[in-house]
Amino acid sequence: MAQTASTMLPLGTPAPDFNLPEPATGQTLSLSDFQNAPALLAMVICNHCPFVKHIRQGLIQFARDYQAKGLAIVAINANDVVKHPEDSPANMAEDAKTFGYPFPYLYDESQATAQAYHAACTPDFFLFGADRKLVYRGQFDGSRPGNSIPVTGKDLRAAADAVLAGQPVSPEQNPSIGCNIKWKASNEPGY
Numbered sequence: 001m002a003q004t005a006s007t008m009l010p011l012g013t014p015a016p017d018f019n020l021p022e023p024a025t026g027q028t029l030s031l032s033d034f035q036n037a038p039a040l041l042a043m044v045i046c047n048h049c050p051f052v053k054h055i056r057q058g059l060i061q062f063a064r065d066y067q068a069k070g071l072a073i074v075a076i077n078a079n080d081v082v083k084h085p086e087d088s089p090a091n092m093a094e095d096a097k098t099f100g101y102p103f104p105y106l107y108d109e110s111q112a113t114a115q116a117y118h119a120a121c122t123p124d125f126f127l128f129g130a131d132r133k134l135v136y137r138g139q140f141d142g143s144r145p146g147n148s149i150p151v152t153g154k155d156l157r158a159a160a161d162a163v164l165a166g167q168p169v170s171p172e173q174n175p176s177i178g179c180n181i182k183w184k185a186s187n188e189p190g191y
Helices: 050-067 091-098 110-116 153-166
Strands: 019-021 028-030 039-042 071-077 105-107 122-126 132-138 178-180
Touching: 019 105, 028 071, 039 153, 050 071, 050 153, 050 178, 091 105, 132 153
Parallel strands: 039 071, 071 105
Antiparallel strands: 019 028, 039 122, 122 132
8 A cells, every 4th residue: 555645835835726626415515615714624625535544434424523623625537437436426425424424525626626735645635714724634543554543633623623722733733634636648747
């Protein structure tokens, strides 16, 4: 299982805009659809990645806990579905339904949004404050497939607690680790 670390986009980076379809509902959502939330979590995930599967239930519980506190959450899949058909829009809609995702799960067919966020792996997390400036990019927690660390989401929970309380988020952040994004040959990023 290959491991790729997140790029650790510089803190303070403005949230890149997006305009992406949600296969489960047929709606298209953009950054402005979340403008009234006190904070926004954008996460890059996919269906097939063992790292995403490993934290899936913890991530769903995190979303339920923090959406109740006002955090807006959106998930984005940018994988090349020609090479990885398990990540297709139809399968995304099925996963969203099967697992009861409490957040929209959007499809980035062009991969432009993932590139704008400098996403590198699944899962990759980007937490933005009320001003939509990046305050956290890093791991959900230290749990990985095959290690004995329980899935708690403690790193992301600490960051979300701080930003929702209007407090600074610790700049000591550990990169997320996961499967590399499955880029189309023409989209291989240079970061």
